Amino acid sequence: MALTPIRRVVTGNDERGKSKVVWDGPAPGTHEASFNGRGHTDFWVWRETPPPLNGLEDTGTWDDEFPGPVGGGHLRVVHWLAKTEESPPNEPYKAPEQHGRTWDRGGGNHYNRSYMHKTKSVDYGILLSGERAMELDDCKLVLKPGDVVVDVGAWHLWDSSKTGCMMAFDMFEAEFVDGPAGTAQGNDRVMKPKPDHKLPPGVKPSRRIVAIDREPGRSSRVSDTPSPDVRIDPARPGFAMQRMWVADSAPAKLVYETLQLPYTLEPPARGSVLNIFTFPPDRAWKNKVGPVEVAAYFKSVGAPAASTYSPHAPHPYMQKMRTLDFCIVLEGEIVLVLDTQEVTVKAGEFVIQRGTNHSWSNRSGKPAVVAIASHGAK
Numbered sequence: 001m002a003l004t005p006i007r008r009v010v011t012g013n014d015e016r017g018k019s020k021v022v023w024d025g026p027a028p029g030t031h032e033a034s035f036n037g038r039g040h041t042d043f044w045v046w047r048e049t050p051p052p053l054n055g056l057e058d059t060g061t062w063d064d065e066f067p068g069p070v071g072g073g074h075l076r077v078v079h080w081l082a083k084t085e086e087s088p089p090n091e092p093y094k095a096p097e098q099h100g101r102t103w104d105r106g107g108g109n110h111y112n113r114s115y116m117h118k119t120k121s122v123d124y125g126i127l128l129s130g131e132r133a134m135e136l137d138d139c140k141l142v143l144k145p146g147d148v149v150v151d152v153g154a155w156h157l158w159d160s161s162k163t164g165c166m167m168a169f170d171m172f173e174a175e176f177v178d179g180p181a182g183t184a185q186g187n188d189r190v191m192k193p194k195p196d197h198k199l200p201p202g203v204k205p206s207r208r209i210v211a212i213d214r215e216p217g218r219s220s221r222v223s224d225t226p227s228p229d230v231r232i233d234p235a236r237p238g239f240a241m242q243r244m245w246v247a248d249s250a251p252a253k254l255v256y257e258t259l260q261l262p263y264t265l266e267p268p269a270r271g272s273v274l275n276i277f278t279f280p281p282d283r284a285w286k287n288k289v290g291p292v293e294v295a296a297y298f299k300s301v302g303a304p305a306a307s308t309y310s311p312h313a314p315h316p317y318m319q320k321m322r323t324l325d326f327c328i329v330l331e332g333e334i335v336l337v338l339d340t341q342e343v344t345v346k347a348g349e350f351v352i353q354r355g356t357n358h359s360w361s362n363r364s365g366k367p368a369v370v371a372i373a374s375h376g377a378k
Contacts, residue, residue: 019356073172083161130165235293238280325353332368
């Protein structure tokens with residue numbers, strides 16, 4: 001059984017500087033393990049920070065190491081299996097062993113259960129399908145599709161025994177200031193949702209799990225709540241941007257919280273920001289939005305210069321930033337609007353947006369949910 005193919009759309013610019021689709025089809029960077037149906041699919045790899053936006057190479061096909069290139073990172077989906085009679089026995093736990101920029105303590109079988117491990121990286125993990133348990137040293141958490149894990153260099157183990165799963169990981173290099181221990185630095189206050197905060201109609205709360213090592217060799221859950229930072233657009237009823245994490249440097253810091261930082265839509269030049277967007281059907285606001293409403297939205301998310309609004313543009317909310325965006329449709333379907341064409345993407349499909357002029361148009365009758373990790377680029 002081969003790995004499940006996953007559609008990937010990659011954008012670029014034509015000779016006139018107009019945005020277009022460069023590649024569209026099953027992501028070619030598939031790597032199957034010795035167990036049929038187990039492995040990973042690479043979508044994009046970068047070897048320097050900020051990552052470049054130009055280039056003719058499909059970096060999703062590059063040879064890659066775990067947890068990603070030194071000074072860079074990768075976006076991939078891991079395919080894990082449910083527990084069956086073919087599942088190997090779990091290895092016993094052991095003292096930590098270092099393998100390059102990873103450490104492991106055993107406890108898994110690499111079929112339905114990973115080893116208890118730690119990587120010199122910060123990871124944005126999003127469960128796409130199935131069910132997966134995340135085991136930390138102080139708790140066990142069960143993930144459902146759409147749940148987000150921000151793994152801040154913590155010891156952890158993944159278990160997909162119940163159903164098998166596919167999970168996306170945006171992984172990039174972290175800074176361990178205390179050597180292999182890789183423990184939390186600083187005392188940033190962890191943000192929590194306000195008790196009286198209500199989401200717009202049709203918007204589901206996005207679960208945010210944050211894990212870190214508070215002390216050497218022992219991982220802890222820092223947070224497990226809906227996103228504490230939700231931005232809306234009054235001109236688009238049912239729109240929401242739920243902020244999950246910010247990395248403001250490269251390598252990324254190991255800290256308890258980052259949502260006190262001002263970056264919302266646009267990330268730092270050498271960092272990233274992860275948001276979960278809910279796009280309501282366009283028909284709910286179509287013909288009611290003009291330059292004033294669009295400018296107000298981009299100002300409210302701290303990126304007034306990102307708007308490329310024009311009465312002649314194909315969509316009011318066209319935007320362009322110097323970012324490499326990893327976009328995953330989590331629910332529904334939505335149209336990626338570019339200068340020269342439009343592409344419909346559905347749940348489970350990916351878009352690699354390389355600093356191109358674009359917008360998102362929901363022409364269905366239901367909300368569409370899209371996870372977007374934006375990295376500052378050059």
